[in-house]
Amino acid sequence: MLPRVYADMLDRWQERDRTLAEQAQICTGCQRQGGRCAWRTTTASGYVTLCPACSGEAFQAYKGHLQGVAYSSLRRTHRADDYLCCLCRESRAFIWDHCHEHGFVRGPVCSSCNTFEGKGVAFLRREGSVQHLLECRGCRKARTLPRRFHLDVVLDHLEDVERHGRCRRRPHAYRGEYAHGVHHITLYCHAHASTSKWTKVVTVAEAAGIVRAFVESTLSSASVS
Incomplete structure (x- = not known):
């Protein structure tokens, strides 16, 4: 049993917390209602709520x-928070990504x-993101x-090209053991419970080649579009 004063204090705290959460969803520019914390963006003076339009x-x-500018040479006049995030293009940027x-x-990116x-x-x-x-x-x-992205590119590549026998389902690739310049990557096919796992060996040189091909494809697609 809680004392009545303590219970009343908890009730008031819950009501205040609910009110603040509702206010955090409202754009301070146009008063539009957004999703929970969807438009919250970090600034030097704290958080503000702004919809993409505002x-x-x-x-x-x-x-x-x-x-092409070195991050270490940026002057204080180059403020990231003067810009929109160059990734989502919806929130105020917070830092210079480099x-x-x-x-x-x-480019400037938001904290999210x-x-x-x-x-x-x-x-x-x-x-x-790759661009x-x-x-x-x-x-x-x-x-x-x-x-730090090389193995991620390799995992995605293996899920594209590897298959369990004649199965057409895309397998899942997992990070495995790395030793002496060789990645041992485990692949798993959910369609075959008994013989569902196998290992693919990828050297560092092979991984670099996969990444290079991935980058070339990305740049080629960007130039066409």
Whole structure:
């Protein structure tokens, strides 16, 4: 049994929490109702709620003018939060995304897209994500991606080309053991319960070749469109 005063305090807290959650869904520009935290964006002074239309009016679109510029040389006058996120194009950008291997700026991104970049295959499959990674002049010139994406590209490639016997279903590829420059990748077909798993061996050199072909295909598709 809780004391009545304590129970009343909990009730007031729950009501206040519900009210704040509802307010966080309303665009501060046009008062439109959005989904839960869908339009929340981080700023230097805290979070604000802006729908895509109001964000487009408040912040400028990034035109790629810093492509090839080293992240370490950015001046304070180049503020990421002056721009829309160049990935989702709906939220105010929060930071300058850059290639940690070559050091070049890729573009301004919001905190949500910056977090999603760590999702591997899921990020690579999102429209425009690979092109964004290739905004790095070093990656584009070498026809590669940052090393942390190499295995993700290989896994997606194997799911495209590997099949369990004559089965037409796309298998699932999983990260396996890595030793002495060789990836041992496990593939699994849900259609065959008894003999559903097999292993594919991919060397680092083969993985680099798969990544290069993937990048070439992406750039070719972009030039055609």
